[in-house]
Amino acid sequence: MxxxxxxxxxxxxxxxxxxxxxxxxxxxxxYRYSLKQISLSQMSMKYILDYIDDPNFNKHEMINIDQQDEKECLLSVYDEILEKMDKYLPLFDIRSFRKKLHDGRDAFIALPVASEEKKPGEVDVIRKVLKGLHANADITNLAELGFGTAALGALVxxxxxxxxxxxxxxxxxxxxxxxxxxxxxxxxx
Structure with missing residues (x-):
C-alpha cells in the first residue's frame, strides 16, 4: 500500500x-470553472453589437453597416475567439473543447447567419461559444458544431x-x- x-x-x-x-x-x-476570460478586439466587439447584441441599433449607432458582409464579419469573430482561446485558455483542452471548436469551423461556415426553422445560425453559435468560454459555471450545448453530448464549459x-x-x-x-x-x-x- x-x-x-x-x-x-x-x-x-x-x-x-x-x-x-x-x-x-x-x-x-x-468539476472546475475557468477564471480567465478573453477580450476581443474593438472590431469584433462592433460586429457582436451589430449582429448579435443590438441588431436593431437601439444601443449604438449604425456605422458602415452597408459595407460589411455579415458572414465574413461573424467568421472573423469566430476566428478571433479561436485565436484568443488558443493563446489564453489552455484549460479548455479538457474534453478536447479547443480541438472541437477548431474542427467545428467548417460546420460554422455552413450555418445560415440567423436561425431558420429550429436550425441555429452563426449568431446563435457565437452567443453560445461566448457563454461557454465565460469565466463562470455556464455551460452550453454546441451539437451544431459536432460536440455531441459534451457541453462547452463543463470542465469535468x-x-x-x-x-x-x-x-x-x-x-x-x-x-x-x-x-x-x-x-x-x-x-x-
Whole structure:
C-alpha cells in the first residue's frame, strides 16, 4: 500500500487555483470553472453589437453597416475567439473543447447567419461559444458544431481533478484587497 499524506484538511468550494497557465475555481472533486476570460478586439466587439447584441441599433449607432458582409464579419469573430482561446485558455483542452471548436469551423461556415426553422445560425453559435468560454459555471450545448453530448464549459475530470505540485491555492479577502498564495510544493515539505 502506498503512503498517503494529507496536505490540507479542507479545500473550500470555489477555491481559486493557479496551475501553469490555467486559472480556475474548484467546484467539486470533478468539476472546475475557468477564471480567465478573453477580450476581443474593438472590431469584433462592433460586429457582436451589430449582429448579435443590438441588431436593431437601439444601443449604438449604425456605422458602415452597408459595407460589411455579415458572414465574413461573424467568421472573423469566430476566428478571433479561436485565436484568443488558443493563446489564453489552455484549460479548455479538457474534453478536447479547443480541438472541437477548431474542427467545428467548417460546420460554422455552413450555418445560415440567423436561425431558420429550429436550425441555429452563426449568431446563435457565437452567443453560445461566448457563454461557454465565460469565466463562470455556464455551460452550453454546441451539437451544431459536432460536440455531441459534451457541453462547452463543463470542465469535468471524471477520474477527479489532479492538482500538480506547481499549483498555487489563492486565498483572497472578500474585498479582494488582501491575498495569500500557498504552493502545493510548499505543503509537500
Amino acid at each position: 502506498k503512503d498517503v499524506k494529507i496536505l490540507m484538511d479542507k479545500i473550500p468550494c470555489r477555491q481559486p487555483v493557479l496551475e501553469g497557465e490555467s486559472y480556475y475555481m474548484l467546484a467539486s472533486s470533478k 475530470s471524471t477520474g477527479g481533478i489532479k492538482i500538480s505540485d506547481d499549483a498555487v491555492f489563492i486565498y483572497q479577502s472578500p474585498t479582494g484587497l488582501f491575498e495569500r498564495r500557498v504552493k502545493v510544493s510548499d505543503l509537500l515539505k
